[in-house]
Amino acid sequence: MAITAEKPPSRRGFLELLVAFGTFVSGAVMAIPGLMYMWPAAKGGGPARVEVDGAARMSPGQGVIMQVGSEAVIVIRGRDGFSAYSAVCTHLGCLVKWDSGRQEFLCPCHAAVFDKDGQVVSGPPPAALPPFVVKEVGDKVFVTAA
Ligand code: FES
Incomplete structure (x- = not known):
């Protein structure tokens, strides 16, 4: 070698x-x-059951936006209780706003209007805003993903 x-x-x-x-x-x-x-993005978000902060101080017709799980949700205080709907427009996913004067959800992207029950009044959305489960326990209000 x-x-x-x-x-x-x-x-x-x-x-x-x-x-x-x-x-x-x-x-x-x-x-x-x-x-x-x-x-794939991690499924973030908060807890699936969330207490509505300041619910006792809300006046009838008033709404607040909050996060439940990974969803933006608008909680409305009606005359006979609370209701909650997804704040994500069913057209292209913009965030809708609650107009307490008109008592309607308004989507700023394509001028859609939803009534206080989340039903489409006008505009291009193909479906109503999905509802969330609301439970009142004493003076506390909880929203749960449906
Ligand atoms: S995204 Fe709401 S109307 Fe188009």
Whole structure:
């Protein structure tokens, strides 16, 4: 067996290695945001049963927006109790607002109008606002995802 001396790396070999390493790092840096985009988002959000903060101080006709689970929900105090509906418009997902003067939900994106029961009055939404379960326990009010 012959003993051979290792050849020192040539300048060309070193530069090729450097370019390959740089290409790999650049590719990895560009791929990370793409992979993060495709990775399923964690189901975030709060608890699925939430107490309505300040419910006792709400006057009839008033509404508040809150988060139940991962959903934005609008809770309305009516004359005979509370009701809650998803605040996400069934057309393209914009957040609707409760107009206490008109007693209607208004979607700012395409001018949709929903009545106080979440039913479509006008505009492009294909369906009513989904209701949420409301429970009154003493002077506390809880909203639960349906
Ligand atoms: S998103 Fe609400 S009307 Fe289009």
